[in-house]
Amino acid sequence: DTAVSQTPKYLVTQMGNDKSIKCEQNLGHDTMYWYKQDSKKFLKIMFSYNNKELIINETVPNRFSPKSPDKAHLNLHINSLELGDSAVYFCASSQVRGGNTEAFFGQGTRLTVV
Amino acid sequence: GENVEQHPSTLSVQEGDSAVIKCTYSDSASNYFPWYKQELGKRPQLIIDIRSNVGEKKDQRIAVTLNKTAKHFSLHITETQPEDSAVYFCAASRGTSYGKLTFGQGTILTVHP
Numbered sequence: 001d002t003a004v005s006q007t008p009k010y011l012v013t014q015m016g017n018d019k020s021i022k023c024e025q026n027l028g029h030d031t032m033y034w035y036k037q038d039s040k041k042f043l044k045i046m047f048s049y050n051n052k053e054l055i056i057n058e059t060v061p062n063r064f065s066p067k068s069p070d071k072a073h074l075n076l077h078i079n080s081l082e083l084g085d086s087a088v089y090f091c092a093s094s095q096v097r098g099g100n101t102e103a104f105f106g107q108g109t110r111l112t113v114v
Numbered sequence: 115g116e117n118v119e120q121h122p123s124t125l126s127v128q129e130g131d132s133a134v135i136k137c138t139y140s141d142s143a144s145n146y147f148p149w150y151k152q153e154l155g156k157r158p159q160l161i162i163d164i165r166s167n168v169g170e171k172k173d174q175r176i177a178v179t180l181n182k183t184a185k186h187f188s189l190h191i192t193e194t195q196p197e198d199s200a201v202y203f204c205a206a207s208r209g210t211s212y213g214k215l216t217f218g219q220g221t222i223l224t225v226h227p
Binding site for chain 2: 031033035040041042043044045048050055056090094096099100101102103105106107108
């Protein structure tokens with residue numbers, strides 16, 4: 001009964017390919033996020049959606065395109081993958097109406113671009 | 115935007131000792147300060163959080179203190195155990211940011227038996 005689940009867990013692909021990562025939360029939260037964790041373990045926000053609406057779009061190349069078909073799902077599509085995109089991508093969700101609360105993270109997707 | 119600095123980057127202690135990790139933040143509007151623990155290959159998980167209207171919070175062996183004036187907050191772990199070994203992240207968030215977390219750089223805590 002996983003709260004935030006993302007697939008796949010591992011993704012190995014060649015440079016130039018296009019790939020997607022899917023995320024779903026069953027917590028009823030109104031806000032979902034994508035975070036990137038680099039090789040030095042630094043966690044940085046990429047995008048945030050609140051009730052399917054894009055709220056935060058950090059300085060991320062436009063090869064990265066998030067899509068939220070409903071408030072329980074937030075997918076990440078990456079075009080023309082580059083070596084530097086290799087990282088662990090975490091989906092997260094939280095309930096922000098009424099004040100910021102705990103963010104629950106998915107298990108992460110380790111993307112390796114070769 | 116918000117900037118969070120975390121120290122030390124690595125911390126090694128003997129089992130039973132205390133461990134302290136410190137963070138400073140730059141945005142005076144930040145009002146929510148969570149701490150996450152990330153074990154190797156796992157997801158970050160919340161261990162304790164504090165809001166700006168509170169100066170200290172405790173949960174068993176873990177405590178967090180917040181100094182709003184100085185814009186710093188600290189995590190204290192007492193009676194450390196080997197299973198406390200992990201990467202610890204502090205974070206800051208403001209109420210108008212839809213829960214966006216700005217993380218510190220992380221502290222690798224190693225507890226030696």
